[in-house]
Amino acid sequence: MAETRTGPRVGLFVTCLVDLYRPTVGFSAVKLLEDAGCTVAVPAGQTCCGQPAFNSGDRADAAALARQTIAAFEGFDHVVVPSGSCAGMIRVHYPELLADDPAWAHRARHLSARTHELVSFLVDVLGVTGVAARYPDAVTYHDSCSGLRELGIKAQPRALLASVDGLELRELPGAEVCCGFGGTFCVKYPEISNRMVEDKAADIAATGAGTVLAGDMGCLLNIAGKLSRQGSPVKVRHVAEVLSGLAGDVPAIGETGR
Template identity: 70%
Template sequence: MTASPRRPRVALFVTCLVDLFRPSVGFAAVKLLEDAGCTVEVPAAQTCCGQPAFNSGDRADARAIAESVIRVFEPYDYVVAPSGSCGGMIKLHYPEIFADVPAWKPRADALAAKTFELVSFLADVLGVTATGARFNGTVTYHDSCSGLRELGIKDQPRRLLGAVDGLELREMQDPDVCCGFGGTFCVKYPDISNHIVEKKIANVAATGAGILAAGDLGCLMNMAGKLKRQGSGIEVRHVAEILVGATGPAIGEKSERA
């Protein structure tokens, strides 16, 4: 009798924003991975990926955080994050952080090699072409900067969204232009950030779509805040939620913060 192939052991890197503001994204990610044949674990000892410290020039703290992350996630076959930003930090910048540390460089490289953004992992590694979800609505998709430029995530979410029963995908003008969030950028340069997000929201509204989707919660929260201040009825959702057919409160709705 032939033994069944071992299910890949995947650790979900939840991300700080998902943990604190939108846990439903984490639950959607677990469902997508389990439905695709993975054994999913969520290590309780995980922390921030260290990107805020890294981007602010605090290399000492970024290195200390990265060491902790490496220790926690080393035992797994894959590490998957529902965020191109955090995924890019681990995959591209951890090897950079430890470039001059012989004791840690191989460990950082090994973790980087098995770390993926969620939708990219589903489409590129597991070969998922459809999730079997149904989601009634018109959706426009925003390409987050880190996911697109660091990890090459562009066609994958569109292919999976296009396979969702009941969903109509409408492309906005300049979907690959920044939303103005940029992590600490929106705090350091609020006026510039606001100008950028105003342009982005105008492009979203011009599609006539009722739902705005993306793969990074930071971008989604930034755009949801602007839409809310403008009194727009456009809903904002993480792509993972749409891919499992979730129809709960959208990002930024009052019931979500209660």
């Protein structure tokens, strides 16, 4: 007999960077959600959330992508995103972006109210207090700007990491300081961005941790690139990979074979 799920029906917004560079994060998100009792679907109509266009001042293209996303995710109880920045775009900026569009303003607000970052959803909405995972290493955690400042994500990942067998969390000096990625910021201001990620790499090294975690692929790719160029042995992973128990199945971000 087929398994019957009684939990919420969740639409997973995969994000561009996860789709293109780190599909394991998407698989990890599905596993975490299903382990928590959710029925998960990944709508084929999703593309980019529109944040790069929005941050660059291209509101027309950002609005077009917002409408496409809204249409793709109608009908779900919740929309979950393994990225604070993309979740922030949908939850915080879609309603303001489409506020003057009578046909879409209500739909944007409705999607906003149902959209959550992955770890925040597990802890704050589903009440998950622990995971069945093992990761035998000392880790440190970088708080991504959008997740921290737009969505209030700080305690939630730390609460779940505390339940991971073998994991020792070492707090990162300057954990709340930007890594220098900032979407298009790193393209517009490469010298400043590089200095910021150099400082972040130094803070990571100071912890002595063997792995650095975060909840946004942009930050993780930026940090992984700098650590790799420095010859650092520190592994870089998305927090969902560790919480799901799938981290051992794939190389760390930036390693050969990713």
